Amino acid sequence: MLLISHGPTPPGDIVVADGTHAxxxxxxxxxxxxxxxxxxxxxxxxxYRFEGDDYAVVTELAGDLRLAFVSCNGKEHGDxxxxxxxxxxxxxxxxxxxxxxxxALLLQGGDQIYADEVTDGHPLTDKWPDDxxxxxxxxxxxxxxxxxxxGFIARYVKVVRAPxxxxxxxxxxxxxxxxxxxxxxxxxxxxxxxxxxxxxAVLFEVARRMFLLFQLGLVESDIAAxxxxxxxxxxxxxxxxxxxTLVAPDLRSQRRRDRIMGAEGWRLVTGTDxxxxxxxxxxxxxxxxxxxxxxxxxxxxxxxxxKYEDDxxxxxxxxxxxxxWRRMLGEMKRLRASGAVTVVSGEIHLATRAEMRASExxxxxxxxxxxxxPPPGGAYASALGLLASFGEAPLPDSPIVLLxxxxxxxRYVAERNFLTLSRRDGRWQSQWHLEQSxxxxxxxx
Numbered sequence: 252m253l254l255i256s257h258g259p260t261p262p263g264d265i266v267v268a269d270g271t272h273a274x275x276x277x278x279x280x281x282x283x284x285x286x287x288x289x290x291x292x293x294x295x296x297x298x299y300r301f302e303g304d305d306y307a308v309v310t311e312l313a314g315d316l317r318l319a320f321v322s323c324n325g326k327e328h329g330d331x332x333x334x335x336x337x338x339x340x341x342x343x344x345x346x347x348x349x350x351x352x353x354x355a356l357l358l359q360g361g362d363q364i365y366a367d368e369v370t371d372g373h374p375l376t377d378k379w380p381d382d383x384x385x386x387x388x389x390x391x392x393x394x395x396x397x398x399x400x401x402g403f404i405a406r407y408v409k410v411v412r413a414p415x416x417x418x419x420x421x422x423x424x425x426x427x428x429x430x431x432x433x434x435x436x437x438x439x440x441x442x443x444x445x446x447x448x449x450x451x452a453v454l455f456e457v458a459r460r461m462f463l464l465f466q467l468g469l470v471e472s473d474i475a476a477x478x479x480x481x482x483x484x485x486x487x488x489x490x491x492x493x494x495x496t497l498v499a500p501d502l503r504s505q506r507r508r509d510r511i512m513g514a515e516g517w518r519l520v521t522g523t524d525x526x527x528x529x530x531x532x533x534x535x536x537x538x539x540x541x542x543x544x545x546x547x548x549x550x551x552x553x554x555x556x557x558k559y560e561d562d563x564x565x566x567x568x569x570x571x572x573x574x575x576w577r578r579m580l581g582e583m584k585r586l587r588a589s590g591a592v593t594v595v596s597g598e599i600h601l602a603t604r605a606e607m608r609a610s611e612x613x614x615x616x617x618x619x620x621x622x623x624x625p626p627p628g629g630a631y632a633s634a635l636g637l638l639a640s641f642g643e644a645p646l647p648d649s650p651i652v653l654l655x656x657x658x659x660x661x662r663y664v665a666e667r668n669f670l671t672l673s674r675r676d677g678r679w680q681s682q683w684h685l686e687q688s689x690x691x692x693x694x695x696x
Contacts, residue, residue, distance in 0.1 A: 252288040253468045255408065259284055266300040267292060277470050280400060287468055298422070306422050309355040313493040319345060319423070320358045320670040322535070322597020323621025324410060325365030327436065330623075331409055339413045341622045341667050341686060346415040348671065348684070349423065357423045358497070360597040361430025361535030362621070363466060364410050366458065369402035370435065376454070380445040387449050396453050403461040411465070426490065427466040428499040430535040430598060431565065434458040439506025440564040446507070459504070462486070479522070485515040489523060494674070496525040499533035508564060511575050520582050529591045529679055529696075531672070537596040538579060539605035539616040539651045540568050541639040565598075568643070577645050580607065584649065587611040591679065593696050595670065600624050601632055602664040602683050604656060604694075609649040615696050617681050619670035632663035639663075656683050657692040664688065672696075 264271040274286035298308040370376035375395045431438040463469045475481035487501035505513035567576045588611045597620035607614040639653035653662045667686040680693040
């Protein structure tokens with residue numbers, strides 16, 4: 252658990268069944284101290300106490316189980332200027348769901364913050380990435396690093412302090428993977444001279460450090476002991492609960508315009524052995540989707556539309572990534588041969604679902620996005636639905652079909668939303684919670 256305080260005075264201990272646990276100082280910046288508590292809660296333990304308050308935590312994980320999935324917690328411009336109750340309305344509903352039937356785990360599938368405006372206000376980044384300074388001075392880069400760190404911390408702190416979100420973070424263990432807006436819009440799909448230049452390198456360094464700190468509760472020296480890739484080149488993770496294996500490849504750290512993951516990221520995927528568990532794969536970018544390569548090739552031919560090329564290149568379905576996409580789909584089939592596989596994704600600011608119908612069994616994909624990002628217009632959802640009607644089969648024996656949510660007619664729903672996953676008597680079901688339409692009927696997985 253991470254706690255932030257002003258000044259160097261340690262906060263109080265956490266009290267659990269086996270005694271008290273003191274915090275360890277893991278990071279400091281401009282008068283802020285970052286403290287980490289490490290403790291175990293055995294099965295059946297009620298939770299923990301901190302500064303006179305009790306926090307209930309679900310610790311019985313072997314039987315019935317309830318998980319939540321969220322993504323896209325913000326928007327590109329003016330995010331933190333929105334009226335808090337409107338911005339966080341779906342967090343409030345998620346908190347109500349938790350009060351009704353507590354969650355054992357919260358999964359965050361990317362874009363936990365929108366850092367697009369963090370680069371504003373500094374001469375090296377005010378016009379970045381369109382205007383690149385040839386050789387920035389070391390002093391200017393050091394000043395940029397402080398500017399960016401100040402901006403990232405301020406944004407993270409304000410987002411996680413939203414009351415309903417803060418309540419969930421305090422009571423529900425959370426596993427997160429990042430996506431582009433946790434760094435900058437389109438990170439990894441930008442031209443190499445932008446991403447690999449001195450300004451891009453500083454931006455990625457600071458964003459990565461803040462992701463480790465705020466989303467994983469780690470600092471650089473913790474990586475080898477806590478993540479599958481001890482080098483830290485890929486920040487994906489894998490965890491196992493009774494009867495369920497959770498794996499989240501990092502699709503951003505090693506991404507380039509012609510690559511989604513490097514060798515370290517692929518080792519996480521190929522090394523996953525669920526041994527009959529239900530496998531839940533967190534893919535920050537949807538793994539099963541429509542034939543976007545058709546649009547991508549068309550836009551490249553239209554000068555006014557080429558600004559959208561990076562957005563399309565972000566997708567698994569990009570013609571540039573097609574071999575990697577096939578490889579990942581093959582890995583999903585390998586996992587499916589051992590047991591059920593469910594992919595959860597965000598990123599597109601819509602709710603939808605898909606199936607890959609393989610000989611090993613059906614692989615489900617559930618997309619829930621975004622919990623606070625405003626939905627796009629209905630025309631966008633309709634256009635994607637039309638594109639999805641053509642179908643897609645990158646693996647000839649395993650067609651991909653996009654389907655409406657239970658009780659809906661269209662394949663894409665343009666409403667803010669989150670997803671719940673429940674295991675009851677060994678049977679898994681999913682349910683979308685939509686801002687206007689309300690919850691869908693449960694769907695078997």
